[in-house]
Amino acid sequence: MKNFCNFIIALHNGSIPNGETLKGIADYLDCSVDYLLGRTDNPEVNNQPVEYDTDEIIEEFETLSDKSQDSFIKYMNLLLLQQKEENNKDIDKEAK
Numbered sequence: 001m002k003n004f005c006n007f008i009i010a011l012h013n014g015s016i017p018n019g020e021t022l023k024g025i026a027d028y029l030d031c032s033v034d035y036l037l038g039r040t041d042n043p044e045v046n047n048q049p050v051e052y053d054t055d056e057i058i059e060e061f062e063t064l065s066d067k068s069q070d071s072f073i074k075y076m077n078l079l080l081l082q083q084k085e086e087n088n089k090d091i092d093k094e095a096k
Contacts, residue, residue, distance in 0.1 A: 010017060017025075019033075026033045031043035061072060 022033045022036055026036055026045070029036075029043075030045065032040065032045045034040045035043040061069060064072065
C-alpha cells in the first residue's frame with residue numbers, strides 16, 4: 001500500500017513511474033499494466049501460457065532484415081541473462 005501511495009503522490013507531482021512500479025501497482029490492484037496505462041478496458045490479467053510453434057518462429061525470424069534479426073538476438077540474450085540472474089538469486093536463497 002505504501003508503494004501505491006508513493007505512486008499517487010509521484011503522479012500528482014508530474015513524475016512518470018518506471019516499469020517495476022507499474023508492475024507492483026498492477027499486482028496490488030490485481031489488474032494488468034495495460035489497464036493502468038489505459039491501453040485496454042479489460043482489467044483482467046492474462047495469465048494464459050503463450051502458445052508458440054518453434055518452427056513458425058524460426059520461419060518468421062528468417063524473413064526479418066539483418067538489423068531486426070540482430071535486435072531479436074540481442075533481446076533474447078538479455079532475457080536469457082535475466083533468467084540466469086533470477087535462477088542464481090533463487091539458488092542463493094535456498095542456500096541460506
